[in-house]
Amino acid sequence: MIERFHLQLLTAVDECGTLTLAADKLHLSQSALSHSIKKLEQQLGTAVWEKDGRKLRLTQAGRQILILAKRLLPQFEHTELLLTQIAKGQRGSLRIGMECHPCYQWLLKVVSPFLETWPGVEVDVKQEFQFGGMGALFDYDIDVLVTPDPLFKSGVTFIPVFDFEQRLVVSQSHPLATLQQIEPADLQNQTLITYPVEPQRLDIFSQFLAPAGCTVKRHRHIEATEIMLQMVSAGRGVAALPGWLVDTYARSLKLVSLRLGTKGIMKHIYLGMRNNDVNIDYIADFVRLAKQTENQVDEG
Amino acid sequence: MIERFHLQLLTAVDECGTLTLAADKLHLSQSALSHSIKKLEQQLGTAVWEKDGRKLRLTQAGRQILILAKRLLPQFEHTELLLTQIAKGQRGSLRIGMECHPCYQWLLKVVSPFLETWPGVEVDVKQEFQFGGMGALFDYDIDVLVTPDPLFKSGVTFIPVFDFEQRLVVSQSHPLATLQQIEPADLQNQTLITYPVEPQRLDIFSQFLAPAGCTVKRHRHIEATEIMLQMVSAGRGVAALPGWLVDTYARSLKLVSLRLGTKGIMKHIYLGMRNNDVNIDYIADFVRLAKQTENQVDEG
DNA sequence: TTTATCTATGCATTAATTTCATGGTTTGGC
C-alpha cells in the first residue's frame, strides 16, 4: 500500500538528493526512511531505487511513484488548507432557501455585503422545495430559510429580521387609488395578480378576503415581480406586495400602495436555521446583515 | 494529516452508510474506525460528520475530504496496478540508442513485432549522445545501444545480433559496376558519399582506404539513407552501406553492390545494455527479436 | 590507503493502532 508518507519520502529524496538529507528534512532518522522504503518495496514486489555508488537512482517503479507524489501531495495540502479555513469558520457554503417571493429583492441587499465579507463562503439560492422549506432545512438541502411563516419546531431556530406591511398596489389612475384604506368588499370587481402559489399561502386571501367571506372578480398568476408591477401600472389589475417594495417602484411606474383593512397586514421576514448552525460564524453574520437591512430600507 | 486510510474510511462509510458496515468492509472493528476519525478530527480542529439519530451526516469538512477521496484513491490504485505490472516485467520503458546510421531500417523490423508483444512498454529511439552511446548507457539516458562497435567494459553487456557485409554501392551504369571486387585505388577518382560522422568511425576509411594509404577525389555528407541512394543511383557518387540494405533498393534504383577488398568488410550489429537490465523480461525479448531478424533479412 | 559519506540492518525502545468490553442513544416493533 502506497501511503501518503511514502509520497513525501520519495519527494524529499528527489529534492534533497540523499536519504540522509531527506531524513533531516522530514525530522526522522535515516534509518526510519530506509526501513519504510524496504517495507514498501517488499509489499510492491519491486525496488523503488537502486544503489548507484552511494547515490540512489529511481527505478521505473520509483519514477511512477514520484509522478504520483507530485500530482497528489498538492491536493492533500490544498484540502487541508481548506479544512483549516472551514474550522475557523472562514469558509463553507450557505444555501439559502426562499419561501417568500417578493423577498428576493430584499435578499439581494443582504447577500451583496455578505459576499464581500466572506469571500470563502459559497452562496446558493434555491426557491423550489419538494417538501417545503422546513423539509429542505431538515434534509440539509438548504442552510437558511427565508420565510414569513416560521414553524417553531425543535431543532430549528427562527429569527425575525425584517418587518413590513403588506399593502395593496394599484396604479395612480385606478378608482381605488384615492381611498385611505381598502376593505375586502372593495376588491369584488377587481383582477388580483399574485405569485403562482396556493391561495392559503397568500395573506390577502387568508387574512383579508377569506375572513370577510369576500372574493375577487379574477385571479391571475405572474411569476416575476417586475412584470407584475408593470401590469398593475397599466391598470390590468391590483396586487398585494410589501410596502417597501412598492415604494422603490412607486415613482417610475406611477403606483400607489394602500393599507389593507384598518390596521393593515403586518408581516415579518424570518430566517430559519438548524440549531447546530446558529453559532457558525458566517451564518451568524448573515443574520446580523439581514437585520441591518431594515434601517437601510426605511431610510431609502 | 489526512492519510490514505482516512480517504478509504470516508469512502467506505459513504458507500456502506454506517460505521459498523464500513468496519466490516475494511476488516477492522467499528471501534478502530471511530478512534481513527476522532483523532483526525482533533488534528483538523473540525468535525468530519455529525450524528443525526443513529446515522452519520457529513459536515462541510467531511464532504471536502470525500471529494478528495473520490479523486485521489483511483490514482493510488492505478499506480499500484502499474507497479505490479512493472514488477512482473510487463511494463516499462525501452529507450534505444542508435550508433549505426544505416541500422535504422533494420531496427524497424525489430521494433514492430516488439510493440505488439509488449503493449505496456514505451519505446523511444535516440540518435544523438553528448558523451557517446556508452555514456548514454551509463547515464541511464538509454537502456539499449545499437552499435557496430562494442566496448567490452564491466557493467555492460554487448550481444551480437546481426551479421552483414559492408559493400560499395554504385549505379548499374557506373564504370566500377562490372568489377568483381573493389580495391582502394579504384576509389581515387570517385566522389564518396557518407553519413556526416567522423571519418575514423567509417569502416571504408578506417578499414579500407586508410590502411592502403588511399583517398577519394571528393567526400560528401548526407544524413538520410534514401537520399544517399538516390544520389548514387543518379551517378553522383558511390557509398558504403550494408549489403542487405542495398539489396532492398537494388532493383528500383538500379544499383549494384560490390565487395570491398578480397574478403569484404564484415560487420556485426551488437546490442549493448547494462548488466542489471539483461534479465528484464522485455529487454531479453528485444534481444531475441533482434536475433530473429537475421533469418528474415537473409530470406527476403 | 585512509577518511568521510552514505545506505542497510539487527535490536531495543517507543508510539500508535486495534480490539475488547461496555455504556449511551436512537429506532422500530409490539
Added chain:
DNA sequence: GCCAAACCATGAAATTAATGCATAGATAAA
C-alpha cells in the same frame, strides 16, 4: 410506552508498527 436491536463512543489492555541507536558494509574523495 416499553423493549430489543442497531449503532456510535470510549477507556483500558493487547497487539502491532514505527522509530532511533549502534554499527556494518560500501563507495568516493583525498
